[in-house]
Amino acid sequence: EAPRDLKIGSAVWGQRDLLDHDRKDLTEFQRILAAEFDSLTPENDMKWAEIHPEPDVYDFSGADAVADFARAHGQEVRGHTLLWHSQNPEWVTEASATWTCAEARDVLEDHVRTVVGRYAGEIYEWDVANEIIQDDWDAGGVQLRTEANPFLKACADDPVDLLGDVFRWAHEADPEAVLFLNDYNAEGINAKTDAYYELAQELLADGAPLHGFGAQGHLSLQYGFDESMQANFERFADLGLQVAVTEADVRMPLGEDGEPTEEQIAVQAERYDKMLQACLNVATCSSFTVWGFDDGRSWVPDVFPEGYATIMTEEFVEKPAYDALLDGL
Ligand code: XIL
Numbered sequence: 001e002a003p004r005d006l007k008i009g010s011a012v013w014g015q016r017d018l019l020d021h022d023r024k025d026l027t028e029f030q031r032i033l034a035a036e037f038d039s040l041t042p043e044n045d046m047k048w049a050e051i052h053p054e055p056d057v058y059d060f061s062g063a064d065a066v067a068d069f070a071r072a073h074g075q076e077v078r079g080h081t082l083l084w085h086s087q088n089p090e091w092v093t094e095a096s097a098t099w100t101c102a103e104a105r106d107v108l109e110d111h112v113r114t115v116v117g118r119y120a121g122e123i124y125e126w127d128v129a130n131e132i133i134q135d136d137w138d139a140g141g142v143q144l145r146t147e148a149n150p151f152l153k154a155c156a157d158d159p160v161d162l163l164g165d166v167f168r169w170a171h172e173a174d175p176e177a178v179l180f181l182n183d184y185n186a187e188g189i190n191a192k193t194d195a196y197y198e199l200a201q202e203l204l205a206d207g208a209p210l211h212g213f214g215a216q217g218h219l220s221l222q223y224g225f226d227e228s229m230q231a232n233f234e235r236f237a238d239l240g241l242q243v244a245v246t247e248a249d250v251r252m253p254l255g256e257d258g259e260p261t262e263e264q265i266a267v268q269a270e271r272y273d274k275m276l277q278a279c280l281n282v283a284t285c286s287s288f289t290v291w292g293f294d295d296g297r298s299w300v301p302d303v304f305p306e307g308y309a310t311i312m313t314e315e316f317v318e319k320p321a322y323d324a325l326l327d328g329l
Contacts, residue, residue: 007039007286009041010293011041012042012043040075043291045063046115048092052111083129085132105165107151125244128166128170128179131183135185168208182213183215184218187226200241212286215244220306221251233279244285244286246289
C-alpha cells in the first residue's frame with residue numbers, strides 16, 4: 001500500500017506462472033503476487049511474438065491470464081509493449097525486409113488497435129514504445145533505433161510521424177489509458193534521456209497523446225547510482241507527463257559460491273530505495289514496478305553473468321531490499 005495513488009507492481013509471465021500448473025511453488029507465488037502488489041505487468045505475454053505469432057493469428061491466452069488474475073484480486077494492469085525491436089515474431093522480421101512505410105504502418109496500426117482495444121478499460125498505463133532510442137555505446141550513437149526496430153526502419157524518413165500515430169491509435173482504442181515511452185539507462189540525466197526529452201517535446205508539439213515517461217530501473221551494482229534520477233523525472237513531469245519506474249531490479253556479480261556479500265545485500269536495498277524515493281518525490285510518479293519479485297523467476301541470470309536481482313530469494317524469503325521498499329513508502 002503506497003501513499004497517494006502510487007501503484008506498486010510486479011511483472012508476471014502469465015503463460016508460465018499463471019497457467020502452467022506443474023510448478024510446485026505456483027500456489028505460494030500467486031498468493032504473494034496477489035497480496036503484495038497493486039499492479040501487474042505481463043512480462044512477455046503482450047509482446048508481439050507471444051500475442052501476434054502469425055499475421056492473422058492473435059493469441060491472448062497469456063495476456064488474458066494476467067488480466068483475469070488482476071481482476072480477481074482487485075489489481076490493475078500495465079500494458080507492455082506495442083512497439084519494440086526485440087521479441088518480434090519471425091513473420092514480422094521476414095516481412096519487414098521488403099516493407100514500404102505504408103505497409104509497416106498498416107501492420108502496426110492493426111496490431112495496436114486490436115491489442116489495445118481488447119483490453120480497453122482494463123489497462124491503466126501502456127508502454128506504447130519501448131527502447132526506441134539507442135545508447136551512446138551503440139553503433140550510430142544516441143538516435144532513434146531506426147536500424148533494429150523494423151517499423152522505425154521502414155519509416156526512417158519520418159519516424160516521429162509514425163510514433164505520433166502509434167500513440168494516436170492507442171489513444172483511440174483506449175482513451176482512458178495513460179500512454180508511455182519506456183527505456184533502460186533512462187533513470188538519470190544523460191545523453192539518452194536528453195534525446196527522450198527532445199522527442200517528448202516534439203511529440204507533444206505535434207499533438208500526440210503522449211502521457212508518460214518510464215525508466216525501467218534495471219540497475220547493476222557494477223555501476224554507480226545516478227543521483228540525477230529525481231531531477232530527470234522532474235523535467236518530464238514539468239512537460240506535463242506522468243513518470244514511472246517500470247521494471248526495477250538490482251543485479252550483482254556473485255562470488256564462486258553464487259552468494260552475495262553482506263555489503264552487496266545492503267547496497268542493493270539502498271538502490272531499490274533510491275529509485276522508490278526518486279519516484280515518491282515527484283508528484284506525477286504513478287507506478288513503481290519490480291521486474292518480478294523472486295530470484296527463481298528473474299530474467300537476470302539468463303541474460304547477465306549476475307544474479308540476486310529481486311526483492312525475494314528463490315524460496316520467497318524477503319531480502320533487506322523488500323524491507324527497504326516497505327519502509328520507504
Ligand atoms: C525480458 C523478460 O523478462 C524475459 O523473460 C524475456 O526473455 C526477455 O525480456 N526490458 C524490457 C522487458 O522492456 O520487456 C525485458 O523483459 C527486460 C528488459
